[in-house]
Amino acid sequence: MEKVTVPNIIEKKKRNEKIVMITAYDAATANVIDETGIDIILVGDSLGNVIQGLNNTLPVTMDEMVYHTKIVSRGVRNAHLCSDMPFMSYQASREDAIRNAGRFVKGGAESVKIEINENYIEAIYAIQKAGIPVMGHIGLCPQSVLLMGGYKVQGRNVREAKRLIELAKAVEHAGAYSIVLESIPWKLAKKITESIEIPTIGIGAGPHCDGQVLVINDLVGLSPEPIPKFVKRYANLREIMAKSIKEFRDEVRDGIFPSINHSYN
Ligand code: KIV
Numbered sequence: 001m002e003k004v005t006v007p008n009i010i011e012k013k014k015r016n017e018k019i020v021m022i023t024a025y026d027a028a029t030a031n032v033i034d035e036t037g038i039d040i041i042l043v044g045d046s047l048g049n050v051i052q053g054l055n056n057t058l059p060v061t062m063d064e065m066v067y068h069t070k071i072v073s074r075g076v077r078n079a080h081l082c083s084d085m086p087f088m089s090y091q092a093s094r095e096d097a098i099r100n101a102g103r104f105v106k107g108g109a110e111s112v113k114i115e116i117n118e119n120y121i122e123a124i125y126a127i128q129k130a131g132i133p134v135m136g137h138i139g140l141c142p143q144s145v146l147l148m149g150g151y152k153v154q155g156r157n158v159r160e161a162k163r164l165i166e167l168a169k170a171v172e173h174a175g176a177y178s179i180v181l182e183s184i185p186w187k188l189a190k191k192i193t194e195s196i197e198i199p200t201i202g203i204g205a206g207p208h209c210d211g212q213v214l215v216i217n218d219l220v221g222l223s224p225e226p227i228p229k230f231v232k233r234y235a236n237l238r239e240i241m242a243k244s245i246k247e248f249r250d251e252v253r254d255g256i257f258p259s260i261n262h263s264y265n
Contacts, residue, residue: 004080013199019211030075045084060086073108083109087143097123115141124174136171140183155184181205204230
């Protein structure tokens with residue numbers, strides 16, 4: 001397997017090949033994902049929810065994201081490694097955006113992702129001008145949860161749908177190499193995908209995007225209920241972990257583990 005690069009990812013859309021992206025937050029999990037040959041590993045700021053037990057991603061800091069980028073990068077050989085820029089790491093100024101994106105690259109990332117609205121288009125332009133590829137993220141942007149008043153499907157009315165189509169074009173125009181479409185109606189996601197040259201990567205955006213992303217803990221069934229409608233669990237790791245932990249607990253309590261076989265002479 002060869003290293004996945006930004007040009008490879010853009011090419012995939014032209015060849016009509018689906019792009020697969022999965023989040024990771026540590027080296028061991030990243031290594032398992034990498035060895036399956038998926039295209040992109042995302043160090044998502046979803047680590048706020050998944051790893052840190054927060055209700056939203058707003059408190060996640062640059063230092064935390066860079067730390068997780070560094071440890072994930074040690075488990076990755078071939079997948080492209082993208083890191084999420086956390087809340088307030090790019091909103092205040094172009095300088096912030098460039099410097100913080102640079103910290104990710106020094107930590108091992110090969111591109112950064114930013115949640116975009118009309119006010120931050122120029123952050124994409126500035127970061128990619130500095131030589132750092134940018135993935136945009138539109139639709140439901142979890143960093144705007146306070147403004148949205150919760151996690152709601154976006155682009156349901158005509159005005160909002162038109163706005164998202166224009167926003168996607170602006171993101172492409174500013175130099176992004178791909179765009180995450182989160183929680184929007186599938187017909188709108190299809191229209192956006194057909195309106196731009198760069199790949200769209202969907203999460204809760206239906207089957208017509210150029211690729212799909214899932215949070216690893218959701219995919220393997222580690223996340224507690226309730227899970228969003230768009231998540232498909234491919235395993236129930238929560239159940240498997242609980243079962244093995246209970247067996248260990250019982251064997252220790254009953255004097256079965258450790259046996260002489262697990263002991264040194
Ligand atoms: O933070 C994250 O994990 C994400 C993906 C769900 C796209 O932004």
